[in-house]
Amino acid sequence: MNAPGNDPAESVAPDRPLRFDVVTRILHWAMAVLIVTMLFLGAMLVGSLGNYHRVLILHETTGIAVLILAVVRIGNRLRRPAPPMLPSISRPERMVAAVSEVLMYVLFVAQPVVGWALVSASGAPIRLLGGVHLPAITPHSAHLYHLLRDLHTLLAFGLLAVFTAHMCAVLAHTLLLRDQLLSRMTFTSIRRERG
Structure with a gap:
């Protein structure tokens, strides 16, 4: 295994x-x-004719898992700052990356919280895998339900757009610039060092 700092x-x-x-x-x-x-599960809910309730439980469970992991990630990010940017990343691109990172974290939290509030406003129980029930966080209200449903849909499209833009930027750096940006988040050198 290489000593810290000896592997470029x-x-x-x-x-x-x-x-x-x-x-x-x-x-x-x-x-x-x-x-x-x-x-994917959210898209299935829109067009699902059968197994709607099963898909809904999976979607709600995944949403709560995203919320929990988002909180853990934010805490981890505050404790462990990101490594320095690569020289190939321009100043404007650094600003876009910083804004998109914050936007992703906001969406990671907002989307599941709005989903939780949406189900609460519908009056339906919030059920997760394993028979776990979550308490309602908003009052039962048809008007609020419709507002939250529209917001949940809007946030889903926003999350999809930001997520896709993030993947496209990484692919551009990996395939076009070949600056090893993706390697900052992979485990390949760990396997190499162990082997």
Whole structure:
């Protein structure tokens, strides 16, 4: 195993790794899987004719998992600052990246909270896998339900747009610029070092 700071793929300075720490990488990929699952299940709910209640329970469970993981990620991000940006990332792109990161965290929290409030306003019980029931966080109200449903849909499209833009930016850096941006969030060198 290389000593800290001796592997150029792992650091730019002996005390400041280029790569995100392992906990951040695990949280990142877990969140990516949950977000894709949540969006997919949400789309299934719109066009579902059968198994609606089963898909709804999966969607609600995934949404609460996203909310919990988002809070954990925010805490982790505050404790563990990101490594320095790559030189290939321009100043305007750095500003866009910073704004999009904040926007993603806001959406990670807002989308499931609005979904929880939406179900609460409908008067239906909030059921998760394993028979867990969550308390209502808004009063039963048809008017509020319709407002929250529209907001939930709007946030879903916003989350999809930001998530897609994030993936496209990473792919552009990986395939066009070849600046190893993606390697900051992968585990390849960990496997190489162990082997």
